[in-house]
Amino acid sequence: MKTSDFSYHLPSELIAQTPVEPRDQSRLMVLNRSHGSINHHRFFEIADYLQAGDVLVFNDSRVIPARLIGRKVDTGGRVEVLLLHQLDTAIWEALVKPSKRLNIGAKVEITDNSTTSSNKAKVLAEITGLGQDGIKVITFSDEALLPQLGSTPLPPYIHTPLTDPERYQTVYARAPGSVAAPTAGLHFTPELLGKIERKGARCLFVTLHVGLDTFRLVREDDPLRHPIHREYGRLTQEVANQLSQAKMDGRRVICVGTTTVRITEAAAQASKPSILLPFEGWVSLFILPGYQFHMVDALITNFHLPRSTPLMLVTAFAGKDFISRAYEEAIARRYRFYSFGDAMLVL
Numbered sequence: 001m002k003t004s005d006f007s008y009h010l011p012s013e014l015i016a017q018t019p020v021e022p023r024d025q026s027r028l029m030v031l032n033r034s035h036g037s038i039n040h041h042r043f044f045e046i047a048d049y050l051q052a053g054d055v056l057v058f059n060d061s062r063v064i065p066a067r068l069i070g071r072k073v074d075t076g077g078r079v080e081v082l083l084l085h086q087l088d089t090a091i092w093e094a095l096v097k098p099s100k101r102l103n104i105g106a107k108v109e110i111t112d113n114s115t116t117s118s119n120k121a122k123v124l125a126e127i128t129g130l131g132q133d134g135i136k137v138i139t140f141s142d143e144a145l146l147p148q149l150g151s152t153p154l155p156p157y158i159h160t161p162l163t164d165p166e167r168y169q170t171v172y173a174r175a176p177g178s179v180a181a182p183t184a185g186l187h188f189t190p191e192l193l194g195k196i197e198r199k200g201a202r203c204l205f206v207t208l209h210v211g212l213d214t215f216r217l218v219r220e221d222d223p224l225r226h227p228i229h230r231e232y233g234r235l236t237q238e239v240a241n242q243l244s245q246a247k248m249d250g251r252r253v254i255c256v257g258t259t260t261v262r263i264t265e266a267a268a269q270a271s272k273p274s275i276l277l278p279f280e281g282w283v284s285l286f287i288l289p290g291y292q293f294h295m296v297d298a299l300i301t302n303f304h305l306p307r308s309t310p311l312m313l314v315t316a317f318a319g320k321d322f323i324s325r326a327y328e329e330a331i332a333r334r335y336r337f338y339s340f341g342d343a344m345l346v347l
Helices: 043-049 143-149 183-187 190-198 237-249 258-269 309-318 320-332
Strands: 027-032 037-042 055-059 061-063 067-072 078-088 091-097 107-111 122-130 136-140 175-178 202-208 231-235 253-256 279-283 298-302 343-346
Touching (some): 027 043, 027 320, 037 320, 043 190, 122 143, 183 298, 202 237, 202 258, 253 258, 258 279, 258 298, 298 309, 309 320, 309 343
Parallel strands (some): 055 202, 253 298
Antiparallel strands (some): 027 037, 091 136, 122 136, 202 231, 231 279, 298 343
């Protein structure tokens, strides 16, 4: 297995720059693993593939205003900070640009540029540590002002400004902590969730705060050498009980998004063979072809970047030949790719 096995060519015009409105009008490719079929629908038709007793698992993490713009105190040079996750009060791990010129002791002033008032909100950020892969440890003078000073970070391949930041949140997002949206959930509307529940399916919610691997592709030729970055997650006792019961009853567990797969599978690995236990902590599970899934019976996901860890997870679930064929067909049929793109249901 090589990282190049997960490469493909995507015409740039198929990278979705804006979301489809309404949310559930995006396209849906349905892959059936039992007989290798591929069908094409609109996302709202996903309810036709669900049945009473199904359990859908959603990631309720909310994207934080993690993008901060400031100036170096000594030179006035522009600095961009992307918060990754909090280590302690007012202490965060972050990515910084330009990275090479900012070492321990460097100070950045972050100001609220949305107002012309002379009383602008200001925060002083100091580089107090260095991590792996260019990550900096930053201590802020006033953490309480960060939500006011920050903005919603969009992936680097999206170049069209987002007029409504809530459009990069799922309709059920409630646990702040992600630096990117769990994008498979962006297609759901309150009306569609209601329709799913009226069919007798259950909607459960777990939390995994999306982190650095959303932005970073696998650079190693051997993906096994890629250091997966940990993400913080939570799966409650109530959810664990319901998932355990569903598996004992032979009912389907359908994960909405690769992050949901990772937290659910991580909890399963930390549990007894037949009973899922509640889980809270860091998740560093890297799912590659050959992985034996414990909980997931079906998967809802978007179309992922080449050489990315989410694409490797989806390939592990559906098989390389099937996913390669599906992606070729998606490109031929002009599906929209990545965060604001179309979706796939793998049964």
